[in-house]
Amino acid sequence: MPSVGAMRRPPRLMRLAGWIVPMVALLAGALTERIANPHRMDLLSLPLLGVIGWNVLMYVLLFASALLPLRGLRRLPSAASRLSEIWMRRQRHPPAMATALVRFSADWRRLAAPLDLARIRRALHLSAALFGMGVASSLYVRGLIVEYRVGWESTFLDAGQVHAILRVLFAPAAWLLQLPGFSPDEIAALRFGTDGGTPAGARWVHLYAALLGVVVIIPRLLLAAAAHWRVRHLRRNFPLDLGLPYYRKLLGALSPTPLRLRVIPYSFAVDARRSDALQAVARSLLGETAQASIMPTREYGSDADDTTLPTSPGEAATLTAALVNLAATPEAENHGAFLDSLKQALPGKVVLLVDQSAYAARLAAQPDAARRIQERKRLWQDFGDLHQVPVTFVDLLLSPTDA
The missing domain is CATH 3.40.50 (Rossmann fold)
Structure with missing residues (x-):
């Protein structure tokens, strides 16, 4: 029978997923901006705004779950236990062996749940950080060989409304990194027209990269580090229940x-x-x-x-x-x-x-x-x-x- 120390290590498939998923996220982030026109940088780009909005939503949910834990989640282990019981009993084990496996699986899943959850959180936070890195690196790498035409367009928004949106959006990065701001007249001049925008894109690449760093990359890396510390702590102090x-x-x-x-x-x-x-x-x-x-x-x-x-x-x-x-x-x-x-x-x-x-x-x-x-x-x-x-x-x- 394997030792507790060996069993508390994640299965090989989980270990591989812990590395593969973040790498896939990095590649997906690098390819995000290639869906649109490669010579054009839209200040109201839905992929970029979606990345920022999704991460802000996740922070809100994480904060809310820390304050108001969902009591309904307590029912999930019992549901998982029933599914595991059905699967194991279909493996044609002898009745005594099937009963022992079901009981062991339920006990182990309950004990290892905090450790497995910490591993999942570490992988997800690291994946989100690498996705943001992929988006930022894609902006810079493409900027080396492509001249960005920067601007914006909208059916329902005017220049003043777009300026208000971008001022709020870039406020964290501009304040933290002391980046220069922009005026309503500058935003009005960037509206896409017959000329296809303005070629002065470096400034906005820096702003978007800084925004991704402040809102996505740095917070997610900190959360991944906290989850990694918890994984190490739980592995060293595995919660064996002596009341079993x-x-x-x-x-x-x-x-x-x-x-x-x-x-x-x-x-x-x-x-x-x-x-x-x-x-x-x-x-x-x-x-x-x-x-x-x-x-x-x-x-x-x-x-x-x-x-x-x-x-x-x-x-x-x-x-x-x-x-x-x-x-x-x-x-x-x-x-x-x-x-x-x-x-x-x-x-x-x-x-x-x-x-x-x-x-x-x-x-x-x-x-x-x-x-x-x-x-x-x-x-x-x-x-x-x-x-x-x-x-x-x-x-x-x-x-x-x-x-």
């Missing part, structure tokens, strides 16, 4: 004292047989010496603001499991409020335990029982993902292991 079942069992085996699983049923009656099965669940989650402490049932609709937790006999609980019935439909105002109160009181030490025994018994005689059980499982899995609580499915009348 594998690590909990490993730590439980090394612990000199038995670990405790505190089970709090929610609107769920735990009989003697299920109580014995929960002891086996505790061992599967926390190691062979673990013990389960079953607390009194929390009634449906009870006050979620009461976060006072029942204390386990003896030592404090290592992990707290909210036990619910798969037959129930998750409700944000009841189940969700209960989970959130536990999370607030015990950050990082709460799991959602979903027992399917009663629901499986109810559907046993129905031909579509397996499909309906899987649909209900996905519903609870999405609910756990939404509230950021790990979900474990069990059948307390059939097997103590994960269903």
Whole structure:
């Protein structure tokens, strides 16, 4: 099995894409201005204005996403997990291998998501910077062998309006680099007519190149550098979740004292047989010496603001499991409020335990029982993902292991 250090490196295809995409962006930027007349430089060029406008829009969106993170994005990992599960199960692996691959893929994707996102951001910011460099370099290289005819034309804008637009557009570059400005009369004289514009293009090439540098190239390089620093930081400090079942069992085996699983049923009656099965669940989650402490049932609709937790006999609980019935439909105002109160009181030490025994018994005689059980499982899995609580499915009348 590959080491974590090897696995946290991006796949070869991703590494190649990280280099190829920026190079393609550089070439695309260099070819952008060749679509138009090679001897003419339009001050209202749509490709140039589009590059500037697109990058300004991206900065606004980045700023907005930093202030208002999109909560709906939390549903994307579960959707990706379902697609991955469908694909892996079609690979004709043995059932045990397919289940293990699906679980490993979901766990790894969740852990590696911040690192992969940082790599994608680095590639995109670098591509945008190189695209701007390609546009600027194209203006200068063509200027060595071609005499630009500079001007503008418009059906609806007059010289005064064009001057106002260009003054705002070039203000950042002119202020930062102390470049000379231009008057309304100069802009009026540049309107394309029968003579095809004026040949004095060097000044405007410098202005456009400076604008691309100030608005596109420099900010995108800084953002790419920040993303690169984050990639290096996440690679050195890969976020392994020691609360996963594998690590909990490993730590439980090394612990000199038995670990405790505190089970709090929610609107769920735990009989003697299920109580014995929960002891086996505790061992599967926390190691062979673990013990389960079953607390009194929390009634449906009870006050979620009461976060006072029942204390386990003896030592404090290592992990707290909210036990619910798969037959129930998750409700944000009841189940969700209960989970959130536990999370607030015990950050990082709460799991959602979903027992399917009663629901499986109810559907046993129905031909579509397996499909309906899987649909209900996905519903609870999405609910756990939404509230950021790990979900474990069990059948307390059939097997103590994960269903």
